[in-house]
Amino acid sequence: MRRRYQEILAIDFFDSPLRSRVETLLQRADQPSDRKSGAARKMKLEEYQNRLWITRPRPGIDRVSSAWLIRRFIDPKARFIFGNDPGTHPDSIPFDMFVAEGFGHRGEDCTFETLCKVFSIRDSKVKHVAQIIHDADLGDEKFGRPEGQGLDQVLNGWARQDISDDELLRRGIELIEGLYRATP
Numbered sequence: 001m002r003r004r005y006q007e008i009l010a011i012d013f014f015d016s017p018l019r020s021r022v023e024t025l026l027q028r029a030d031q032p033s034d035r036k037s038g039a040a041r042k043m044k045l046e047e048y049q050n051r052l053w054i055t056r057p058r059p060g061i062d063r064v065s066s067a068w069l070i071r072r073f074i075d076p077k078a079r080f081i082f083g084n085d086p087g088t089h090p091d092s093i094p095f096d097m098f099v100a101e102g103f104g105h106r107g108e109d110c111t112f113e114t115l116c117k118v119f120s121i122r123d124s125k126v127k128h129v130a131q132i133i134h135d136a137d138l139g140d141e142k143f144g145r146p147e148g149q150g151l152d153q154v155l156n157g158w159a160r161q162d163i164s165d166d167e168l169l170r171r172g173i174e175l176i177e178g179l180y181r182a183t184p
Helices: 002-011 019-030 061-074 111-118 124-138 147-159 165-182
Strands: 052-055 079-082
Touching: 052 061, 061 111, 061 124, 061 147, 061 165, 079 165, 111 124, 124 147, 124 165, 147 165
Parallel strands: 052 079
Antiparallel strands: none
16 A cells, blocks of 8 residues: 555645545554454355455456455355445445455455455465465565566556456456466
8 A cells, every 4th residue: 555655646746635644544554453463353154145245446456356266265146346435335345445344454464365364265276376466466575476567567457448347357357267277
């Protein structure tokens, strides 16, 4: 998140009045809490079947791969919608949103890793994919998986095209499925 914030600052020639609010939120995000500790309680798959999942518009690498993981390993009949306020769809499950409820970054984990942990997904190929997604999303090179940057660039290119969020997600899910199947 900080990396993206720095990118925005570099082109924010108008010194947005929301800058101080964002800085406050980032400082608050850096403070330790139970949610950020990385400790995750385990979830029961049966409670997350045939559900509506919500995430922010123009999904990037973490949201697309999380949607793939949800549909492939958690909720095969998952439906996805996009919005900035999960309160507009109270029965939806938020993921990778800036809200306390739902699933998102925890500790040093991206949303994809959080979902793997809370749903006890132990597939070795998923672990490999998780490392790629982590490095691409957080940009910290923790796992030394540079191939994620290429996936991220493809998704960013698609996001700049005149396609819907649904189409962007559909293409992204196919991309991640290809990555998963190519993993030894």
